Amino acid sequence: NSPEVRRAVQAAAADHATDAPNNTAPAITERPSRTGKYLAFTLTMHFESQQDLDRLYQALVAIDGVSMVL
Numbered sequence: 602n603s604p605e606v607r608r609a610v611q612a613a614a615a616d617h618a619t620d621a622p623n624n625t626a627p628a629i630t631e632r633p634s635r636t637g638k639y640l641a642f643t644l645t646m647h648f649e650s651q652q653d654l655d656r657l658y659q660a661l662v663a664i665d666g667v668s669m670v671l
Contacts, residue, residue: 606666607631607640613664614644617657639668 614627628645648654661670 603666606664607642609664610642610644610661610667613657613660614646617653617660618646 611629614629618625618627625647630643630645632641632643633639634641644657646657648657658670661667
């Protein structure tokens with residue numbers, strides 16, 4: 602739960618939004634864990650291909666501090 606992780610997730614989503622039709626901005630929501638130690642991010646984006654989605658996935662798992670990407 603750090604501002605650096607939040608910024609990195611937002612930046613990755615924004616960078617990969619250019620792969621979406623009409624460069625649609627991603628919708629990002631976040632929810633803290635019960636103890637406040639972790640944040641869960643939900644990114645809502647549309648991609649034209651599995652490759653575009655895979656590129657975002659790779660960018661997210663590469664962020665130091667991201668524990669899981671589903």
